[in-house]
Each structure stands twice: as structure tokens, then as C-alpha cells.
Amino acid sequence: MDKQLLIFDFDGTLIDSVPDLADATNAMLTTLGKETYPIETIRNWIGNGSRLLVERALVGKVEVLENELTVEEADHAEHLFFEAYKNLSGSKTVAYPDVDNGLKKLKNAGYTLALVTNKPIRFVPKILQSFGWQDLFSEVLGGDSLSTKKPDPAPLLHVCEALNVSPEQAVMIGDSRNDILAGQNANMDTLGLSYGYNYGQDIRELNPTEAFDSFQALQDYLLK
Ligand SMILES: O=C(O)COP(=O)(O)O
Ligand SMILES: [Mg+2]
Known part of the structure; x- marks a missing residue:
């Protein structure tokens, strides 16, 4: 070529990297007392960076509507995700x-x-x-x-x-x-x-x- x-x-x-991203996503959701998701669901939320992955996990779907989440809520969840992924990234x-x-x-x-x-x-x-x-x-x-x-x-x-x-x-x-x-x-x-x-x-x-x-x-x- x-x-x-x-x-x-x-x-x-x-x-x-889906196994580690899914574990970090579910760790974040668990800390927030929210429902966790199977790896096959989370796999379809990857591709637009961490922020959107976190927001998709918070609302449980690919499309996140405007005003569905507050900035504070998403910031806090993203922080929890980063903490979890920092420790997990690479392990699986x-x-x-x-x-x-x-x-x-x-x-x-x-x-x-x-x-x-x-x-x-x-x-x-x-x-x-x-x-x-x-x-x-x-x-x-x-x-x-x-x-x-x-x-x-x-x-x-x-x-x-x-x-x-x-x-x-x-x-x-x-x-x-x-x-x-x-x-x-x-x-x-x-x-x-x-x-x-x-x-x-x-x-x-x-x-x-x-x-x-x-x-x-x-x-x-x-x-x-
Ligand atoms: O972090 C993501 O959403 C995807 O990362 P990638 O661009 O390397 O596929
Ligand atoms: Mg990719």
C-alpha cells in the first residue's frame, strides 16, 4: 500500500479493554447505589470517551437526553469511574x-x-x-x-x-x-x-x- x-x-x-471498562463502570454504579449492567450492554456504550460512557451508564441507554443529568451528578460519577479505572485499567x-x-x-x-x-x-x-x-x-x-x-x-x-x-x-x-x-x-x-x-x-x-x-x-x- x-x-x-x-x-x-x-x-x-x-x-x-471492555472487561476493565465494564468493571470500572459497575464499580461506579455500585458506589452510587445504582443498578449494574452486563458487559455486553456496556460494550455498546464505548466509543465517545469516558464522559459519555459514564452518562450512558447513569441513564442506562446510549442516548442521553439534554437535562437528563445534572453536570454535578455526571462530574461526581465520572470522578468515581476514573478512580475505579485507574486501579483496574490493564488488569483484564x-x-x-x-x-x-x-x-x-x-x-x-x-x-x-x-x-x-x-x-x-x-x-x-x-x-x-x-x-x-x-x-x-x-x-x-x-x-x-x-x-x-x-x-x-x-x-x-x-x-x-x-x-x-x-x-x-x-x-x-x-x-x-x-x-x-x-x-x-x-x-x-x-x-x-x-x-x-x-x-x-x-x-x-x-x-x-x-x-x-x-x-x-x-x-x-x-x-x-
Ligand atoms: O474511550 C473510548 O470511548 C473509546 O476509545 P477508542 O477511541 O480508543 O476506541
Ligand atoms: Mg475503538
């Missing part, structure tokens, strides 16, 4: 099959790698370190690194600028509509992965440039 820069999403693309999180090897092969093949996640940046270095990936990525941005997050194109364009690569030379790779829309909004090719978290919707419905059912298939395509 004639691209230079691969911008990866994190949760649902490289790592399966695993890399998807072939990701560890695949990332190293792609880097060795000459691609520049970057990471753009909607996860708050403070949780990212510890997880990268736990997989020994701290030196793989030339740029790493979290959901709160800039004033906007995916599906806004700003984080992707920021990475391109920092690495002096044009959007045409970059490709966004992710599991969620937020990744595909961010890439499309940045005028980049997009590669979708079907195994992650996309609100239960097939990633192909977002019309990515290509879509794959495994990291191995993605890797084969990129190394062709």
Missing part, C-alpha cells in the same frame, strides 16, 4: 490476536505508526507500557489531548501536521463509526475492523475504504 502513516484507534482495535485488558506481532511488522516495513484514542490520555501510557508498545508510536493523542475528539478530524490532522505527512498519505484504522467518520472528515482513507465496539452496528455500513474481520487480514492488506 502506498501510504506512509497508519493512525490506529486503541480500544476495540488493538486492545480488548488484552491485545487482540496478532496485534503485537503485526504492529512490529508494520513498523519494520517502514510505516510510521500513530495512536489516536478517545480514551483520556492519562490512562494510555500505562497500558502501552504493559504491552511493551511505548516506543512504537510516533504520536499518541487521547480524547482530551485537544479540545475536540473523533469523529472530529482535528486529532487526525494534528498528527499529520506533527509528523509532516499529508492526509492523503495517511490512513485511519479503527473499529468504531467515530474512527471512520473522523477519517472521512479528514479526507483520509479509512480501514474498518469488525471485531470491536461499534454500538452493535456493522462497521461496513459506514463505508470505510476497506474492512477486515481480523488484525491478520488488515496486516496482510497493508503488507501486500
